[in-house]
Amino acid sequence: MALASVIFIAAGGVQVYTDMRGSAHDLSLGDEGVCVYCHTPMSASSDSSAPLSNREISNRTFTMYSSPTMDMTVESIPGEVSLVCLSCHDGAMAFDALINNPGVSNKGVMTGRAAIGADGLANDHPIAVEYDPSKDPHHAPVTNGKVGELPLFAKSGGASHRTQIECATCHNAHDSSYGNFLRMSNARSRLCLTCHRK
Ligand code: HEC
Ligand code: HEC
Numbered sequence: 001m002a003l004a005s006v007i008f009i010a011a012g013g014v015q016v017y018t019d020m021r022g023s024a025h026d027l028s029l030g031d032e033g034v035c036v037y038c039h040t041p042m043s044a045s046s047d048s049s050a051p052l053s054n055r056e057i058s059n060r061t062f063t064m065y066s067s068p069t070m071d072m073t074v075e076s077i078p079g080e081v082s083l084v085c086l087s088c089h090d091g092a093m094a095f096d097a098l099i100n101n102p103g104v105s106n107k108g109v110m111t112g113r114a115a116i117g118a119d120g121l122a123n124d125h126p127i128a129v130e131y132d133p134s135k136d137p138h139h140a141p142v143t144n145g146k147v148g149e150l151p152l153f154a155k156s157g158g159a160s161h162r163t164q165i166e167c168a169t170c171h172n173a174h175d176s177s178y179g180n181f182l183r184m185s186n187a188r189s190r191l192c193l194t195c196h197r198k
């Protein structure tokens with residue numbers, strides 16, 4: 001519990017999480033705890049959009065989404081918070097590839113459907129997109145770095161404005177209550193319609 005408390009204080013507020021134990025994101029095999037596979041209180045990666053991340057960053061080259069009908073801009077590489085996801089979901093990096101590794105026991109590598117690989121981003125929903133409804137009015141407005149309840153993230157390289165759609169815009173790695181770690185139910189396309197006004 002010590003690790004969890006340090007993270008809560010460092011993040012500046014008390015948050016309520018659904019118990020992660022037993023979810024697909026509980027990689028612990030021994031007594032090491034759930035959080036350490038993604039967070040560390042010490043020597044963490046310094047990017048604030050992936051707070052206290054303990055993940056080594058994937059050095060793979062990812063093929064990004066592109067389409068002639070897109071009006072908004074996709075960066076050439078995933079944002080930092082998405083790189084945290086991809087440090088396991090690339091299907092190449094080991095679960096124990098940690099910046100500060102206290103000797104965790106799960107040395108596995110992801111296989112199967114959830115391992116989206118280096119090409120996977122090209123045929124999934126675009127990420128590292130700058131959400132800008134002025135470029136296409138069929139999109140909901142942004143309020144305080146969020147579209148409805150969905151958070152946008154800062155561009156890599158220390159930007160302070162939250163403008164980017166990343167994996168964690170639609171997903172909350174801590175909460176599996178809606179299935180697929182979604183931030184809200186997608187029944188009747190509710191998640192999609194939060195942004196897309198068709
Ligand atoms: C599978 C990876 C993963 C695991 C395991 C994980 N986190 Fe996170 N956490 C993230 C990512 C990615 C972010 C940044 C994106 C976001 O804010 O949702 C984050 C952000 C946070 C934040 C700051 C944002 C917020 O929601 O307040 C806190 C606090 C946090 N995590 C606490 C925890 C605690 C406590 C545990 C263990 C019970 C834990 N995390 C386990 C991936 C993980
Ligand atoms: C420490 C490694 C790790 C990190 C980091 C990580 N995941 Fe996962 N994730 C897993 C594992 C392991 C599974 C289970 C895979 C399986 O069932 O084959 C999983 C499963 C999932 C699933 C499917 C859930 C289900 O119930 O089947 C989603 C969605 C997902 N992760 C999204 C994310 C997102 C988004 C991020 C970043 C915010 C992230 N993950 C970061 C390890 C990770």
Ligand code: HEC
Pocket residue numbers: 082085086089113114115116121125126127165166167168169170171180182186191
């Ligand atoms: C625009 C919203 C959105 C974004 C951005 C997004 N996802 Fe998802 N993701 C979903 C939805 C919705 C599902 C549920 C399955 C479906 O309807 O296709 C899903 C499903 C998944 C699954 C389960 C896939 C399976 O076939 O079992 C994984 C793993 C996953 N996402 C990881 C990621 C990662 C990693 C990123 C960033 C690289 C990401 N997602 C970005 C919305 C999103």
Ligand code: HEC
Pocket residue numbers: 066067068069070071072073125126129130131132136139147150165169170186191192193194195196
């Ligand atoms: C956080 C906001 C957000 C959410 C949630 C979201 N989208 Fe998007 N989506 C966007 C933006 C922004 C674009 C880029 C639009 C553009 O450039 O014209 C986009 C692009 C797309 C595209 C590609 C369009 C093209 O021209 O190639 C498809 C398809 C799409 N979204 C479907 C979905 C579906 C299906 C869901 C629900 C699973 C969803 N979106 C959820 C914001 C979102």
